[in-house]
Each structure stands twice: as C-alpha cells, then as structure tokens.
Amino acid sequence: MSHVVVINGPAGVGKTTVSRVLARSHPGAISIAGDALRDFAPEDVRNSLGAGSTYRAGAALAAAYLAMGATRVIFDYVFDDAEKLDLFCSGPPHETPVSVFTLWAPIDRVIDREANRVGRERMGHAVVRTHEAIERNLHKLGRVVSNTEAPERTAQTIMEAIANPANLWPRPAPENSMMV
Template sequence: MPTITVSALITDGERLLLARRPGEPHWALPGGLLLPADETVEEALARELRERLGVEVGEPLFLDTLYERRAQEVVVHNVFAVAAPGIEQAVAQGGGELEYAWAPLAEIERLPLVPWLAPALPALLQGEPAPAPDLTGVPFAVVPPVEAGVEPGTVVIVTGPAGAGKTTVARELCRRFERAAHIAVDMLRHMVVSGYASPLPGQADAEEARRQGELARRNAAALARNFAGAGFHAVIDDVLERREELDEYLAALAGCTVACVTLLPTVEALHARDAGRPPEQRMGDRALALHRTIAANGETRGLRLDTSGWTPEQTVDVILERLPEALVAVGWQA
C-alpha cells in the first residue's frame, strides 16, 4: 500500500510557509502522515498542524494529489490550501522536530524544494491542479459529461476497494447491455503461472508486483479495445489505488470512449460485507487499507458512488442512469 501524506499550503499573499527536518537540504510544505486513527485526510491535516504548531485550521481547500515514486513504494501527497490563524506566532516559537521558514513567493523558483513539489508548486499557488502526466500525442479528450452520450463500444472501468462488489456489479452491468464483455483484471494477473507476484503487501517483490500490475492493465486495455472495436461494451473490474493507474488506462485506450465508476461504500458497510464472506475469502485489514487509499487519492474524474445499503442491481440502476457523468474520455476520430 502506498504511504499517504497531507500537506498544507499556507500563504499570506507574499510569502509561503515551508518546513524541513534539520539537516535536510530540501524544503517541503508543512504536514505529515495519514495515520490509522485518522478518519479522513482533512482530519489528518488538522491533527498534524495542531500537534506540530499548536494551531487550529479552518476548512481546508483540496488542491491536488501528487505522486512520488520511491525505490520500494509510491508516496501519495494530498495538498490543501489552509487558513491558520495564529500561524505567525506559532512559527516564531518553533515547531519541535521541524524547522519552518517563510519564503517570499518571488523567490520560490530558486529555493531547493523536494522533487515531488517543485514542478507542481506554481499551479498550486494559483489554486489550480498540478500538471497532469505528459500524454502528448495521445488522441483522447476529457469532456464534460453533459456533452457526450454512451454508445456501443464504450469501455467502463469499475473500481473500488476489495469487497466493494466490483466483480458482481461489473457482471450485472454487462447483463444490462445487449452486447458486453466482462474483463476481470485479477484473473489476468493470475494467468501468470510461474513467477507470479502478488499485489498483497509483503508477499512478493514490490517492484515486480508493480510491473505485473502494469502488464495486467495493458492486457485488460488490449482486450477492451478489441471488444469495443467489435461493437461490444467492455466492462473492466480492477482496483485503481492511484490516479496514475487511470492515466495508464486512458493512454492504452486512446481512441475509445471510456467511463470510470468508483464503488466506495462506507468503512462500516465494507466491514460488514467482508464479515459475510466465507472465512477463507475475507480480506480483513487489506480491504480497509484499500478503502483508505482510494478515498484519499484525490481522484475527481468519473463517477464515485457510496453504495452502502445498495444491492448490486440497485447499484447498476444508478450507474446506468448516471453513466454519462462517468465519462472520462471520448473516442477520437481521424
């Protein structure tokens, strides 16, 4: 599972508050880790600023989620704009194990910032999403849902944490279309007979598991493209933990119309569903960890549904009614 952090962008209009550990060469934004006791990333942010600086923050404004790939993991940084009354005095008094500094905005580009923050900061200071991955030459276009219809050959990605009901919903959704194929990415991963690397933490080399995950997504996209080209709806069910994984699908499905639906029942509902499974099929903490990761990944594209209390049939009813809202890319015509 990726490490999840929260960061506060605090500015007085002329200066930006930065933080670093003593001896570190690079500056970052104030913040810290999302802990198991934190219900939400907003709660984690408030706790970090309260514990480190003794200040209470107002309602944070979500800006973007940035990704940092390290040797053995991916770190997910959630960035919020924050108003923090009393921050000047708190910084002057010191913040314990971290050192803080106010940096003039005019000098930001010359400061040694952590690599994941430096290229994104100008856009964040403007209150805009950070630059998306470079997909130059990829022939797809993101469109407002109201401008597009859902035609035969659409690829629908159904995602969510383990236990959210993705497979059941994906198969039921297929049954509602005249022609549709279900592509289960977990089955594609298990096509590897020798050398299989489980995505479960600690069960395989993390880098090899990541490579096999990317391979499974490419294979799923290739199957979906073939089905879509033959006039079938293709319904992919997969666990997308990071926004980059949806970007991978969009690049591999260039030329196709793509919708994405995230099933995100409450933690309580997810726990109850998991408890109702046979013991050997229960996901336990893994399902809850995935829920936390997906809930905090900052993804705003597509349709995100709280399916607590819904049957699979009711979930599919809502998906079909709102499918145009789920569109994340429309087909490109030469």
C-alpha cells in the same frame, strides 16, 4: 457505438457483482474482472512484467474485445490513483468513450461484506489498505457511486450515468496526433 466502463473501488466493495449485473443488462457486453487477470500473472509479476501489468493487460483485453465487436466492455479492478486509470485508459482505441465509476461504502460495511462472501478467499488487510488509498484520491477517481444498496440499484445508477459526457474520463490526445 462501443463504450468502456471502468468500475473501481476498494477490495470487497462489490465491483465484480455490480459489473456482472451491468453486463447482463446490455447485449454484447463483456465483463472483465481485474482479479481474474492478476491470477494469470507469476508471483514476481512486478519484476518480470513491470509495474501496472494488470492495468495494461486489462486495457489490451478490452481493446481486443472491442475489435471483435463488443458493444460495451466493463473492467473492474482497484484503481487507487488517477495515474493507474490513465494507464488503463490509454489502451482502448482513442475514439472509444471511457466512463469511470468508483463504488464507495463505509469501511465497516465493506469489511462486513467481504467477510461474508461465499466461495472467495478472504482479503484481510487489503480491504482496509485499498479503502484508505482510494479515500485519499476519491476526488480524482471518476464519478463516486454509493454501493450500500442492492447491486441492481447501484448498476441502475451507473447505467443512467453512462450517457452523461461529464462521466467520461479525460483522455490525452494520441501520441501521433498533431497539436494545432
């Protein structure tokens, strides 16, 4: 059965690195970096496409890959509140399980990690801003996974947790279903 895995966390926490490790460990997995999707958008994306366009585009791309036969789609991006997760999770087919994991590390570790990334533009204030926003809502953002060890260890923790139904995101019934 196919599965969608959301890797959430503040800017610089290691979402894309962990997502790539997860994708390599599962045949047929696709890893989508939300930052890469955002690069397609125009500067005034909010004005032209509306709020949440990257979440909606990520969900549409995940659904397309599932329709093509991907066994697992991993989407990494910053979800600082549950409403953004709901927006993304409304896109994949309703029968597809969605697991949500929020990577977490102390702010000093995240700042240090971000400052030492090779070949990537510095994110500056976004690191602290996203860390603070997620921290306020951490209890609402899926299973929290410490990302203070090697990415392979964090990925292993997530792989072990994927099979647990407690880690599935609660998705509302589809709009066209009848309530009984």
